[in-house]
Amino acid sequence: MGRITTDRSVLRNRRIALAVSSVLLMIASLLPMLPAEGAEDEIEVFRPNGGEVLISGSTADLRWTINRAGGYVWIQLSIDGGEGWQTIDSIANTPSHGYGWFDWFVPPNLNETTCKIKVTWLSALTKPWTIYDEDISDANFTIKPSLVLTFKDVPTTIS
DSSP states (O other): OHHHHHHHHHHHHHHHHHHHHHHHHHHHHHSOOOOOTTOOOOEEEEESOSSOEEETTSEEEEEEEESSOOSEEEEEEESSTTSSOEEEEEEEOOOBTTEEEEEEEOOTTOOEEEEEEEEEEESOSSSSOOEEEEEEOSSOEEEEOSOOOOOSOOOSOOO
16 A cells, blocks of 8 residues: 555656646746847837828837847837937837837827837846847838818808
8 A cells, every 4th residue: 555655646746746837837938038148139110210100199000120039128209309208118029020019009189290219128127127229210200190170261150
């Protein structure tokens, strides 16, 4: 009987170890991977990169090229040619075929001609973080209102 008890406890311990390993692997697959040490990390704004016209109140497809998964991408907008920046969002870096993307709802009522996007590849969402690389639109793009109504002559009486 001692042999059967020992075999059962060994089998039970192996099953527990296998279950724990499986859970740890599932958790690890959900976490962004960090880039390999010494690798050349590159991120580059692809769209909008200058000259485009986006419509306020619509959804714009922001895209960048990036050479590997891991870490996070911090997306920012400048409406003054790159002098000041406001955060659009920060997302996990999970590119597909070398491209990262974000569907951005362009705020309504923007009417600017000196807009730029900045993407920053970070190791973490909170400090201390490592900046792997960053890029800014090569030139300004425009955000214009979706509909502009101009009244030239407004009647004073309606008959």
